[in-house]
Amino acid sequence: MKKAVVLLSGGIDSATCCAIAKNEGFSVYALSFRYGQRHSYEITAAEKIAHHLSVIEHRVVGIDLRAFGGSSLTSDVAVPKNRKINKTEIPNTYVPARNTIFLSYALAWAEVIESRDVFIGVNAVDYSGYPDCRSDFIRAFEKMANLATKAGVEGEKTTIHTPLINLSKSEIIQKGISLGIDYSLTHSCYDPSPEGLACGFCDSCLIRKKGFEEAGIPDPTKYKINK
Protein backbone atom coordinates (compact mmCIF):
# COMPACT_ATOMS: atom_id res chain seq x y z
CA MET A 1 0.00 0.00 0.00
CA LYS A 2 1.16 3.51 -0.79
CA LYS A 3 1.81 5.77 2.18
CA ALA A 4 0.29 9.23 2.58
CA VAL A 5 1.02 11.94 5.13
CA VAL A 6 -2.28 13.57 6.13
CA LEU A 7 -2.42 16.85 8.06
CA LEU A 8 -4.91 16.30 10.86
CA SER A 9 -6.04 19.30 12.89
CA GLY A 10 -8.99 17.67 14.60
CA GLY A 11 -11.70 19.56 12.71
CA ILE A 12 -14.30 18.39 10.18
CA ASP A 13 -12.18 19.02 7.10
CA SER A 14 -9.01 17.23 8.16
CA ALA A 15 -11.00 14.27 9.56
CA THR A 16 -12.83 13.94 6.24
CA CYS A 17 -9.57 14.32 4.33
CA CYS A 18 -8.05 11.51 6.40
CA ALA A 19 -11.02 9.22 5.67
CA ILE A 20 -10.79 10.02 1.95
CA ALA A 21 -7.06 9.19 1.85
CA LYS A 22 -7.79 5.89 3.57
CA ASN A 23 -10.71 5.19 1.21
CA GLU A 24 -8.38 5.83 -1.76
CA GLY A 25 -6.19 3.00 -0.52
CA PHE A 26 -3.39 4.89 1.22
CA SER A 27 -1.71 3.85 4.47
CA VAL A 28 -2.31 6.99 6.49
CA TYR A 29 0.42 8.72 8.53
CA ALA A 30 -1.40 11.51 10.37
CA LEU A 31 0.45 14.65 11.43
CA SER A 32 -0.77 17.20 13.98
CA PHE A 33 0.86 20.22 15.59
CA ARG A 34 0.96 21.77 18.99
CA TYR A 35 1.63 25.22 17.63
CA GLY A 36 0.87 27.38 20.62
CA GLN A 37 -2.85 27.51 19.91
CA ARG A 38 -5.04 28.82 22.75
CA HIS A 39 -6.38 25.44 23.74
CA SER A 40 -5.56 21.75 23.35
CA TYR A 41 -9.01 20.47 22.34
CA GLU A 42 -7.89 20.33 18.71
CA ILE A 43 -5.11 17.89 19.61
CA THR A 44 -7.41 15.73 21.72
CA ALA A 45 -9.86 15.62 18.81
CA ALA A 46 -7.04 14.74 16.38
CA GLU A 47 -5.99 11.86 18.60
CA LYS A 48 -9.57 10.54 18.78
CA ILE A 49 -9.99 10.74 15.00
CA ALA A 50 -6.63 9.08 14.33
CA HIS A 51 -7.80 6.20 16.53
CA HIS A 52 -11.32 6.16 15.02
CA LEU A 53 -9.87 5.91 11.50
CA SER A 54 -7.16 3.39 12.50
CA VAL A 55 -4.27 5.32 10.96
CA ILE A 56 -0.87 3.58 10.80
CA GLU A 57 0.82 6.28 12.87
CA HIS A 58 -0.11 9.64 14.37
CA ARG A 59 2.57 12.16 15.29
CA VAL A 60 2.02 15.37 17.18
CA VAL A 61 4.94 17.74 16.64
CA GLY A 62 5.49 20.74 18.87
CA ILE A 63 6.24 23.97 17.02
CA ASP A 64 6.13 27.35 18.62
CA LEU A 65 4.21 29.81 16.46
CA ARG A 66 3.63 31.93 19.57
CA ALA A 67 7.31 32.92 19.14
CA PHE A 68 6.09 35.24 16.37
CA GLY A 69 2.47 35.96 17.33
CA GLY A 70 0.53 37.88 14.69
CA SER A 71 -2.77 36.03 15.15
CA SER A 72 -5.63 35.87 17.63
CA LEU A 73 -5.13 32.08 17.61
CA THR A 74 -1.57 32.32 18.93
CA SER A 75 -1.77 35.40 21.15
CA ASP A 76 -4.15 37.06 23.57
CA VAL A 77 -6.04 39.11 20.97
CA ALA A 78 -9.82 38.41 21.02
CA VAL A 79 -11.27 36.00 18.46
CA PRO A 80 -13.99 37.79 16.43
CA LYS A 81 -17.58 36.65 17.07
CA ASN A 82 -20.64 36.74 14.82
CA ARG A 83 -18.51 38.18 12.02
CA LYS A 84 -20.08 38.51 8.60
CA ILE A 85 -17.81 36.07 6.78
CA ASN A 86 -16.55 37.18 3.40
CA LYS A 87 -13.64 36.07 1.28
CA THR A 88 -12.02 39.45 0.75
CA GLU A 89 -11.31 40.42 4.34
CA ILE A 90 -8.73 38.24 6.10
CA PRO A 91 -9.62 38.04 9.83
CA ASN A 92 -7.22 38.13 12.77
CA THR A 93 -7.55 34.36 13.18
CA TYR A 94 -5.18 34.11 10.20
CA VAL A 95 -1.85 32.69 11.40
CA PRO A 96 1.02 33.97 9.22
CA ALA A 97 2.42 31.23 6.98
CA ARG A 98 0.74 28.48 9.02
CA ASN A 99 -0.16 26.13 6.17
CA THR A 100 3.26 26.76 4.58
CA ILE A 101 4.91 25.63 7.81
CA PHE A 102 2.54 22.65 8.26
CA LEU A 103 3.06 21.48 4.68
CA SER A 104 6.84 21.87 5.02
CA TYR A 105 6.83 19.49 7.99
CA ALA A 106 4.55 17.09 6.10
CA LEU A 107 7.01 17.19 3.21
CA ALA A 108 9.90 16.39 5.57
CA TRP A 109 8.10 13.41 7.09
CA ALA A 110 6.93 12.20 3.66
CA GLU A 111 10.51 12.19 2.42
CA VAL A 112 11.75 10.25 5.43
CA ILE A 113 9.07 7.52 5.15
CA GLU A 114 9.34 7.51 1.33
CA SER A 115 5.81 8.73 0.77
CA ARG A 116 5.06 10.84 -2.29
CA ASP A 117 1.56 11.88 -1.25
CA VAL A 118 0.50 14.59 1.18
CA PHE A 119 -3.15 15.34 1.97
CA ILE A 120 -4.41 18.65 3.35
CA GLY A 121 -8.08 19.46 3.97
CA VAL A 122 -8.06 23.03 2.71
CA ASN A 123 -11.31 24.33 1.36
CA ALA A 124 -11.90 27.44 -0.68
CA VAL A 125 -15.72 27.51 -0.54
CA ASP A 126 -16.87 27.73 3.10
CA TYR A 127 -13.76 29.25 4.61
CA SER A 128 -12.48 32.39 6.30
CA GLY A 129 -10.58 33.85 3.36
CA TYR A 130 -7.12 32.69 4.41
CA PRO A 131 -4.70 33.02 1.48
CA ASP A 132 -3.03 29.69 2.22
CA CYS A 133 -6.25 27.74 1.65
CA ARG A 134 -6.45 28.51 -2.07
CA SER A 135 -5.65 26.28 -5.01
CA ASP A 136 -3.03 28.68 -6.43
CA PHE A 137 -1.07 28.46 -3.20
CA ILE A 138 -1.25 24.66 -3.08
CA ARG A 139 -0.06 24.27 -6.67
CA ALA A 140 2.84 26.68 -6.01
CA PHE A 141 3.75 24.74 -2.87
CA GLU A 142 3.72 21.47 -4.81
CA LYS A 143 6.00 22.91 -7.48
CA MET A 144 8.40 24.20 -4.84
CA ALA A 145 8.29 20.85 -2.99
CA ASN A 146 9.44 18.99 -6.05
CA LEU A 147 12.47 21.26 -6.33
CA ALA A 148 13.21 21.14 -2.57
CA THR A 149 13.65 17.45 -1.96
CA LYS A 150 16.07 14.67 -2.81
CA ALA A 151 13.09 12.64 -4.06
CA GLY A 152 12.02 15.49 -6.33
CA VAL A 153 15.50 15.87 -7.79
CA GLU A 154 15.58 12.13 -8.42
CA GLY A 155 12.37 12.42 -10.43
CA GLU A 156 9.88 11.12 -7.87
CA LYS A 157 7.03 13.59 -7.89
CA THR A 158 5.28 14.48 -4.64
CA THR A 159 1.59 15.37 -4.94
CA ILE A 160 -0.28 17.65 -2.55
CA HIS A 161 -3.84 16.30 -2.51
CA THR A 162 -6.69 18.68 -1.68
CA PRO A 163 -9.82 16.56 -2.07
CA LEU A 164 -12.06 19.12 -0.33
CA ILE A 165 -10.94 22.28 -2.09
CA ASN A 166 -14.08 22.76 -4.17
CA LEU A 167 -16.65 21.29 -1.78
CA SER A 168 -19.05 23.24 0.42
CA LYS A 169 -19.06 22.44 4.14
CA SER A 170 -22.32 20.50 3.76
CA GLU A 171 -20.87 18.43 0.92
CA ILE A 172 -17.80 17.70 3.04
CA ILE A 173 -20.03 16.52 5.90
CA GLN A 174 -22.11 14.34 3.58
CA LYS A 175 -18.95 12.82 2.13
CA GLY A 176 -17.60 12.11 5.64
CA ILE A 177 -20.87 10.54 6.80
CA SER A 178 -20.81 8.25 3.74
CA LEU A 179 -17.29 7.17 4.85
CA GLY A 180 -18.47 6.45 8.39
CA ILE A 181 -16.95 9.41 10.25
CA ASP A 182 -18.30 10.15 13.72
CA TYR A 183 -18.17 13.96 13.69
CA SER A 184 -18.88 14.16 17.41
CA LEU A 185 -15.15 13.40 17.80
CA THR A 186 -14.13 16.55 15.89
CA HIS A 187 -13.50 20.01 17.28
CA SER A 188 -13.82 23.26 15.29
CA CYS A 189 -14.30 26.14 17.74
CA TYR A 190 -11.54 28.77 17.96
CA ASP A 191 -12.57 29.86 21.43
CA PRO A 192 -14.01 27.00 23.49
CA SER A 193 -15.02 27.16 27.16
CA PRO A 194 -12.57 25.76 29.71
CA GLU A 195 -14.55 22.49 29.51
CA GLY A 196 -14.09 22.36 25.72
CA LEU A 197 -17.62 23.42 24.74
CA ALA A 198 -17.93 25.31 21.44
CA CYS A 199 -18.63 29.06 21.64
CA GLY A 200 -21.11 28.96 18.75
CA PHE A 201 -20.17 32.37 17.35
CA CYS A 202 -16.61 32.35 15.98
CA ASP A 203 -16.10 31.94 12.20
CA SER A 204 -15.35 28.27 12.67
CA CYS A 205 -18.53 27.58 14.70
CA LEU A 206 -20.68 29.60 12.28
CA ILE A 207 -19.35 27.72 9.23
CA ARG A 208 -19.71 24.36 11.02
CA LYS A 209 -23.31 24.99 12.15
CA LYS A 210 -24.36 26.13 8.68
CA GLY A 211 -22.71 23.02 7.20
CA PHE A 212 -24.72 20.60 9.33
CA GLU A 213 -27.92 22.58 8.70
CA GLU A 214 -27.44 22.54 4.91
CA ALA A 215 -26.48 18.86 4.94
CA GLY A 216 -29.70 18.08 6.86
CA ILE A 217 -27.68 16.18 9.44
CA PRO A 218 -28.05 16.72 13.21
CA ASP A 219 -25.13 18.78 14.57
CA PRO A 220 -23.37 16.66 17.22
CA THR A 221 -21.42 19.66 18.58
CA LYS A 222 -21.72 20.51 22.27
CA TYR A 223 -22.21 24.27 22.51
CA LYS A 224 -22.06 26.29 25.68
CA ILE A 225 -25.25 28.21 26.40
CA ASN A 226 -24.32 31.76 25.54
CA LYS A 227 -27.22 34.16 25.04
Place this chain on the structure above:
Amino acid sequence: MKKAVVLLSGGIDSATCCAIAKNEGFSVYALSFRYGQRHSYEITAAEKIAHHLSVIEHRVVGIDLRAFGGSSLTSDVAVPKNRKINKTEIPNTYVPARNTIFLSYALAWAEVIESRDVFIGVNAVDYSGYPDCRSDFIRAFEKMANLATKAGVEGEKTTIHTPLINLSKSEIIQKGISLGIDYSLTHSCYDPSPEGLACGFCDSCLIRKKGFEEAGIPDPTKYKINK
Protein backbone atom coordinates in the same frame (compact mmCIF):
# COMPACT_ATOMS: atom_id res chain seq x y z
CA MET B 1 14.97 51.62 7.45
CA LYS B 2 13.53 48.55 5.81
CA LYS B 3 13.47 45.37 7.88
CA ALA B 4 14.90 42.06 6.72
CA VAL B 5 14.68 38.61 8.28
CA VAL B 6 18.04 36.87 7.86
CA LEU B 7 18.49 33.14 8.46
CA LEU B 8 21.58 32.79 10.63
CA SER B 9 23.02 29.31 11.18
CA GLY B 10 26.35 30.38 12.61
CA GLY B 11 28.47 29.37 9.62
CA ILE B 12 30.46 31.45 7.12
CA ASP B 13 27.66 31.82 4.59
CA SER B 14 24.90 33.01 6.89
CA ALA B 15 27.28 35.39 8.72
CA THR B 16 28.30 36.92 5.39
CA CYS B 17 24.67 37.08 4.28
CA CYS B 18 23.80 38.95 7.49
CA ALA B 19 26.61 41.47 6.91
CA ILE B 20 25.49 41.98 3.30
CA ALA B 21 21.88 42.65 4.37
CA LYS B 22 23.13 45.19 6.89
CA ASN B 23 25.44 46.76 4.31
CA GLU B 24 22.48 47.09 1.92
CA GLY B 25 20.74 49.23 4.53
CA PHE B 26 18.34 46.75 6.11
CA SER B 27 17.51 46.53 9.82
CA VAL B 28 18.44 42.91 10.43
CA TYR B 29 16.18 40.48 12.33
CA ALA B 30 18.25 37.31 12.63
CA LEU B 31 16.58 33.91 12.95
CA SER B 32 18.24 30.69 14.11
CA PHE B 33 16.89 27.25 14.92
CA ARG B 34 17.53 24.62 17.50
CA TYR B 35 16.41 21.82 15.24
CA GLY B 36 17.75 18.79 17.04
CA GLN B 37 21.21 19.06 15.50
CA ARG B 38 23.92 16.95 17.13
CA HIS B 39 25.62 19.85 18.88
CA SER B 40 24.88 23.40 19.98
CA TYR B 41 28.05 25.11 18.70
CA GLU B 42 26.12 26.44 15.70
CA ILE B 43 23.72 28.29 18.00
CA THR B 44 26.54 29.70 20.14
CA ALA B 45 28.26 30.90 16.96
CA ALA B 46 25.00 32.45 15.69
CA GLU B 47 24.62 34.35 18.95
CA LYS B 48 28.17 35.67 18.74
CA ILE B 49 27.71 36.79 15.12
CA ALA B 50 24.37 38.44 15.87
CA HIS B 51 26.11 40.43 18.59
CA HIS B 52 29.20 41.14 16.41
CA LEU B 53 26.98 42.51 13.63
CA SER B 54 24.69 44.42 16.02
CA VAL B 55 21.44 43.02 14.63
CA ILE B 56 18.17 44.56 15.86
CA GLU B 57 16.89 41.27 17.21
CA HIS B 58 18.00 37.64 17.20
CA ARG B 59 15.51 34.85 17.81
CA VAL B 60 16.34 31.21 18.30
CA VAL B 61 13.27 29.06 17.68
CA GLY B 62 13.13 25.44 18.80
CA ILE B 63 11.84 23.01 16.18
CA ASP B 64 12.19 19.30 16.44
CA LEU B 65 13.45 17.82 13.20
CA ARG B 66 14.64 14.77 15.16
CA ALA B 67 10.94 13.84 15.28
CA PHE B 68 11.36 12.69 11.67
CA GLY B 69 15.08 11.80 11.47
CA GLY B 70 16.28 11.00 7.96
CA SER B 71 19.66 12.71 8.25
CA SER B 72 23.02 12.14 9.91
CA LEU B 73 22.70 15.66 11.30
CA THR B 74 19.53 14.85 13.23
CA SER B 75 20.10 11.19 14.15
CA ASP B 76 22.89 8.89 15.25
CA VAL B 77 24.04 7.95 11.74
CA ALA B 78 27.75 8.75 11.15
CA VAL B 79 28.68 11.95 9.30
CA PRO B 80 30.80 11.07 6.21
CA LYS B 81 34.48 12.07 6.37
CA ASN B 82 36.95 12.88 3.56
CA ARG B 83 34.17 12.41 1.02
CA LYS B 84 34.90 13.34 -2.58
CA ILE B 85 32.37 16.18 -2.86
CA ASN B 86 30.31 16.25 -6.04
CA LYS B 87 27.03 17.87 -6.91
CA THR B 88 25.20 14.82 -8.18
CA GLU B 89 25.30 12.64 -5.07
CA ILE B 90 23.28 13.99 -2.13
CA PRO B 91 25.02 12.93 1.13
CA ASN B 92 23.35 11.74 4.34
CA THR B 93 23.92 15.15 5.92
CA TYR B 94 20.94 16.33 3.85
CA VAL B 95 18.03 17.11 6.20
CA PRO B 96 14.70 16.54 4.43
CA ALA B 97 12.93 19.82 3.66
CA ARG B 98 15.16 21.78 6.06
CA ASN B 99 15.47 24.98 4.06
CA THR B 100 11.76 24.80 3.20
CA ILE B 101 10.95 24.69 6.91
CA PHE B 102 13.48 27.42 7.80
CA LEU B 103 12.20 29.73 5.05
CA SER B 104 8.58 29.09 6.12
CA TYR B 105 9.38 30.30 9.62
CA ALA B 106 11.26 33.29 8.21
CA LEU B 107 8.19 34.08 6.11
CA ALA B 108 5.97 33.92 9.21
CA TRP B 109 8.19 36.27 11.20
CA ALA B 110 8.58 38.62 8.22
CA GLU B 111 4.83 38.89 7.91
CA VAL B 112 4.38 39.64 11.62
CA ILE B 113 7.04 42.40 11.67
CA GLU B 114 5.90 43.72 8.26
CA SER B 115 9.14 42.91 6.53
CA ARG B 116 9.07 42.01 2.84
CA ASP B 117 12.67 40.83 2.61
CA VAL B 118 14.15 37.50 3.66
CA PHE B 119 17.85 36.67 3.25
CA ILE B 120 19.27 33.15 3.09
CA GLY B 121 22.93 32.34 2.54
CA VAL B 122 22.48 29.41 0.16
CA ASN B 123 25.26 28.79 -2.27
CA ALA B 124 25.24 26.59 -5.35
CA VAL B 125 28.99 26.64 -6.10
CA ASP B 126 30.93 25.22 -3.14
CA TYR B 127 28.20 23.13 -1.58
CA SER B 128 27.22 19.56 -0.83
CA GLY B 129 24.63 19.12 -3.56
CA TYR B 130 21.57 19.70 -1.39
CA PRO B 131 18.52 20.31 -3.62
CA ASP B 132 17.21 23.12 -1.41
CA CYS B 133 20.28 25.28 -2.02
CA ARG B 134 19.58 25.85 -5.70
CA SER B 135 18.21 28.91 -7.43
CA ASP B 136 15.24 27.04 -8.94
CA PHE B 137 14.09 26.06 -5.46
CA ILE B 138 14.46 29.59 -4.09
CA ARG B 139 12.47 31.14 -6.96
CA ALA B 140 9.72 28.53 -6.51
CA PHE B 141 9.63 29.23 -2.78
CA GLU B 142 9.35 32.97 -3.42
CA LYS B 143 6.47 32.45 -5.82
CA MET B 144 4.69 30.22 -3.30
CA ALA B 145 5.37 32.73 -0.49
CA ASN B 146 3.61 35.49 -2.38
CA LEU B 147 0.51 33.32 -2.70
CA ALA B 148 0.67 32.11 0.93
CA THR B 149 0.53 35.34 2.85
CA LYS B 150 -1.89 38.14 3.59
CA ALA B 151 0.79 40.61 2.47
CA GLY B 152 1.20 38.76 -0.83
CA VAL B 153 -2.55 38.75 -1.49
CA GLU B 154 -2.62 42.46 -0.76
CA GLY B 155 0.03 43.01 -3.43
CA GLU B 156 3.09 43.47 -1.24
CA LYS B 157 5.76 41.28 -2.74
CA THR B 158 8.17 39.40 -0.50
CA THR B 159 11.65 38.83 -1.94
CA ILE B 160 13.92 35.95 -0.97
CA HIS B 161 17.44 37.35 -1.30
CA THR B 162 20.32 34.93 -2.02
CA PRO B 163 23.35 37.21 -2.37
CA LEU B 164 25.83 34.29 -2.19
CA ILE B 165 24.21 31.88 -4.61
CA ASN B 166 26.74 32.28 -7.39
CA LEU B 167 29.86 32.94 -5.31
CA SER B 168 32.63 30.45 -4.54
CA LYS B 169 33.50 29.92 -0.88
CA SER B 170 36.68 32.00 -1.31
CA GLU B 171 34.69 34.87 -2.85
CA ILE B 172 32.23 34.69 0.06
CA ILE B 173 35.11 34.90 2.54
CA GLN B 174 36.70 37.84 0.70
CA LYS B 175 33.35 39.62 0.63
CA GLY B 176 32.88 39.03 4.37
CA ILE B 177 36.39 40.23 5.22
CA SER B 178 35.71 43.43 3.24
CA LEU B 179 32.61 43.92 5.41
CA GLY B 180 34.59 43.44 8.62
CA ILE B 181 33.43 39.96 9.65
CA ASP B 182 35.50 38.13 12.23
CA TYR B 183 35.22 34.57 10.94
CA SER B 184 36.76 33.13 14.09
CA LEU B 185 33.25 33.54 15.55
CA THR B 186 31.69 31.21 12.99
CA HIS B 187 31.26 27.44 13.21
CA SER B 188 30.98 25.10 10.21
CA CYS B 189 31.88 21.57 11.34
CA TYR B 190 29.13 18.91 11.26
CA ASP B 191 30.90 16.74 13.82
CA PRO B 192 32.89 18.78 16.34
CA SER B 193 34.71 17.41 19.38
CA PRO B 194 32.98 17.74 22.76
CA GLU B 195 35.00 20.96 23.24
CA GLY B 196 33.69 22.37 19.94
CA LEU B 197 36.85 21.86 17.87
CA ALA B 198 36.30 21.24 14.15
CA CYS B 199 36.88 17.66 12.88
CA GLY B 200 38.61 18.87 9.72
CA PHE B 201 37.24 16.10 7.48
CA CYS B 202 33.46 16.44 7.08
CA ASP B 203 32.12 18.12 3.89
CA SER B 204 31.63 21.35 5.75
CA CYS B 205 35.22 21.45 7.09
CA LEU B 206 36.67 20.47 3.70
CA ILE B 207 34.76 23.23 1.89
CA ARG B 208 35.67 25.77 4.58
CA LYS B 209 39.40 24.95 4.56
CA LYS B 210 39.55 25.11 0.76
CA GLY B 211 37.74 28.46 0.87
CA PHE B 212 40.29 30.09 3.17
CA GLU B 213 43.18 28.59 1.18
CA GLU B 214 41.85 29.90 -2.14
CA ALA B 215 41.07 33.29 -0.63
CA GLY B 216 44.66 33.50 0.63
CA ILE B 217 43.36 34.33 4.11
CA PRO B 218 44.59 32.54 7.26
CA ASP B 219 41.99 30.02 8.47
CA PRO B 220 40.97 31.03 12.02
CA THR B 221 39.25 27.67 12.67
CA LYS B 222 40.36 25.61 15.66
CA TYR B 223 40.76 22.03 14.47
CA LYS B 224 41.25 19.05 16.72
CA ILE B 225 44.47 17.16 16.01
CA ASN B 226 43.25 14.08 14.21
CA LYS B 227 45.85 12.14 12.27
